[in-house]
Amino acid sequence: MGREIERKFLLAGDGWREQARRSCYMRQGYLCGNERASIRVRVESGAANLNIKSATLGVERDEYQYPVPEAEAHAMLDTLAGAQVEKTRHWVDHHGWVFEVDEFHGANAGLIVAELELDDADAEFPRPEWLGDEVSHDPRYYNTELARHPYSEWERGE
Numbered sequence: 766m767g768r769e770i771e772r773k774f775l776l777a778g779d780g781w782r783e784q785a786r787r788s789c790y791m792r793q794g795y796l797c798g799n800e801r802a803s804i805r806v807r808v809e810s811g812a813a814n815l816n817i818k819s820a821t822l823g824v825e826r827d828e829y830q831y832p833v834p835e836a837e838a839h840a841m842l843d844t845l846a847g848a849q850v851e852k853t854r855h856w857v858d859h860h861g862w863v864f865e866v867d868e869f870h871g872a873n874a875g876l877i878v879a880e881l882e883l884d885d886a887d888a889e890f891p892r893p894e895w896l897g898d899e900v901s902h903d904p905r906y907y908n909t910e911l912a913r914h915p916y917s918e919w920e921r922g923e
Contacts, residue, residue, distance in 0.1 A: 769818070769828040770883045773906055777897035779865050781879070784893075785855040794846025803909045806841045807832070809854070813838030818909075824886050824901045839877055848912030860891040872915030878906060 793807035798820070813835040819827040833841075842849065851870040853907050856863055862881065879896060896921045900906045905914070 767830065768823050768825065768899045770886050771901070772824050772881050772883065772899060773901045774881075774899050775880045776877050776879060776895055777868070778895040780895035781855070781857045781893065782865070784857045784859060786858055786867070788853055788855045790851070790853050792842060792849065792851050793908065793912075794842045794849040795909055796841065796845055796847075798909060802827075805909070806838050806846060808835060808838045808842065811835065820909075822902060822904055825881075848909075849909050850912045859893045862890050864893070864896075869916065870912070872923040873911050874917065874919045876911070876916040 785851040791807055791809040793805050796804045796806060798804065800820055802817055802819050804819070807814050807816060813833050815831045815833050815838075817829045821827070850873060852867045852873070853870070855866040855868065857866050857879070858890050865880045865882075867880065878900065881890060883890070904910050905919070
């Protein structure tokens with residue numbers, strides 16, 4: 766069984782940009798979802814995957830990922846996917862840890878979050894000065910929710 770342990774944070778500054786070692790544009794769309802799981806297709810830099818993720822709130826979720834031909838993934842995004850998310854992912858090294866910083870585009874422009882995958886939910890890690898508040902338990906920041914209820918539609922008091 767696939768398992769993902771991931772913590773998600775807002776950013777408190779742009780210091781991460783000078784530490785980014787690579788970046789890649791991603792487009793992903795959701796084929797279906799219910800109260801138990803979501804199914805998405807993602808295209809990124811010449812690769813494509815079908816991903817099934819449990820709809821569990823928190824830092825630990827079941828996740829299964831399967832490669833699909835890129836042309837088929839584009840066709841699914843264009844004809845089958847409903848809500849979609851576009852973003853540029855930046856891989857940022859910090860004291861031996863790799864943060865994935867997602868800079869969103871389109872209806873989610875202005876939102877930037879950092880994710881850190883861990884082997885254990887309680888693992889200690891060095892906290893860079895540009896890392897802000899943790900939002901791991903806030904479902905609004907899940908990509909599936911950002912596709913359905915984009916950041917641009919949020920009330921700024923949210």
